[in-house]
Amino acid sequence: MASSHSDTRQSRVFVSADSDQPDYRIGWLTRIVYGNTFEFSIVGLIVINAVFLAILTFDGIDPTLAQVARGFDAVVLWVYVAELALRIISYGSKPWKFFTAPWNVFDFLVIALIPVFSAQTVILRLLRLLRLVRLFRFLPEVRILTASITRSLPPLASVTVLISFLLFLYAMAGHYLFGDALPEAWGNLGASMESLFILLTLENFPNYFQEAMSVTPAALVFFLSYVFIIVFTILNVLIGIVINAMDEARAREARATRDHWRELYDAIDGLEADGDANAENLLALRQEVLRVHKAQQLEPAAPAPGVKPKGVRRGVGKRATGGSSAE
Numbered sequence: 083m084a085s086s087h088s089d090t091r092q093s094r095v096f097v098s099a100d101s102d103q104p105d106y107r108i109g110w111l112t113r114i115v116y117g118n119t120f121e122f123s124i125v126g127l128i129v130i131n132a133v134f135l136a137i138l139t140f141d142g143i144d145p146t147l148a149q150v151a152r153g154f155d156a157v158v159l160w161v162y163v164a165e166l167a168l169r170i171i172s173y174g175s176k177p178w179k180f181f182t183a184p185w186n187v188f189d190f191l192v193i194a195l196i197p198v199f200s201a202q203t204v205i206l207r208l209l210r211l212l213r214l215v216r217l218f219r220f221l222p223e224v225r226i227l228t229a230s231i232t233r234s235l236p237p238l239a240s241v242t243v244l245i246s247f248l249l250f251l252y253a254m255a256g257h258y259l260f261g262d263a264l265p266e267a268w269g270n271l272g273a274s275m276e277s278l279f280i281l282l283t284l285e286n287f288p289n290y291f292q293e294a295m296s297v298t299p300a301a302l303v304f305f306l307s308y309v310f311i312i313v314f315t316i317l318n319v320l321i322g323i324v325i326n327a328m329d330e331a332r333a334r335e336a337r338a339t340r341d342h343w344r345e346l347y348d349a350i351d352g353l354e355a356d357g358d359a360n361a362e363n364l365l366a367l368r369q370e371v372l373r374v375h376k377a378q379q380l381e382p383a384a385p386a387p388g389v390k391p392k393g394v395r396r397g398v399g400k401r402a403t404g405g406s407s408a409e
Contacts, residue, residue: 106179111172115165124165131158132214162193162213188215227328234327238320245316249278252308259304263297282313 103112114120134151137143166189170180180186192212199205218228253274260268267277267290281287287305294301350368 106173106175108172108174111168115168115172124161127158127161128214131155135211135214159193159196159213162189166190166193227331229334230324230328230331233330234324237323241316241320241323245312248312248316249275252278252304252312255304259300260294260297264293267293278308278312281308282317284309284313 103109131154134154138148138151169186169189170177173179181190192209192215196209199209250271253271256268256274256277257271261270261274266273268274277290281290287309291301291305294305347368
């Protein structure tokens with residue numbers, strides 16, 4: 083199994099580290115740094131760090147509390163450095179594989195750039211804030227959300243170009259219709275674009291509409307067409323693109339999950355066919371896999387103990403896992 087895939091799936095709470103790691107990985111260290119205990123500890127530190135950072139934004143806080151908050155922030159930074167080092171070391175003879183996972187690259191940059199910008203207060207504070215974003219790496223749904231947003235960027239860019247063009251047309255039309263009478267809102271292209279951006283949220287729509295109607299009746303067609311074409315139709319298209327991309331990301335996640343469990347069942351079937359383990363151990367292993375499978379609710383139903391899943395070829399799993407499942 084590729085290490086990058088392993089990382090993107092393991093770096094979540096409630097999900098145990100894989101046992102079928104590549105040979106170059108340090109198995110015992112990988113199980114520790116990707117285990118629930120370690121992950122929960124890091125999540126707890128991130129949450130407490132967020133609380134202390136929030137406390138430091140208030141005026142008049144107790145000096146002792148402020149000192150504790152700053153001291154904790156400094157200690158947590160070194161904990162993050164140690165965590166990052168352990169994760170890299172867990173890759174054994176191929177530490178560069180650590181950087182094949184996007185979240186790993188993000189973690190590394192956020193931590194590594196802090197000494198570089200230590201003299202620049204604003205950037206340093208922003209980097210400290212970005213450390214809290216690392217919490218997303220441990221949440222199961224965030225990876226699906228980020229993948230859906232990434233996949234929706236190309237169609238979103240096309241729609242954005244269309245919206246920009248239409249906003250330009252409406253801004254010019256608004257300037258020609260209302261610019262002389264309402265110079266603050268429509269006196270030039272910049273003021274017209276600002277008014278249209280505000281109207282995207284329909285904020286102060288009655289005020290803009292009534293002022294424009296006092297200038298020319300054409301304001302009725304202008305504002306109604308703007309609301310129905312830009313606000314209602316195209317913005318809903320943007321939302322639909324993101325939702326569709328999220329559905330596709332969830333479907334890919336479900337397929338990857340089914341493939342993972344199929345590999346496990348396939349490995350057990352391969353061991354049973356080749357006679358590399360006794361029947362009692364195989365039955366116990368199969369029951370344990372089914373128990374974890376049901377506990378995580380990854381599929382609607384799991385096969386009963388001793389019943390092989392349909393469509394799984396016998397013996398293939400042993401070659402895929404190197405026979406590690408027999409242990």
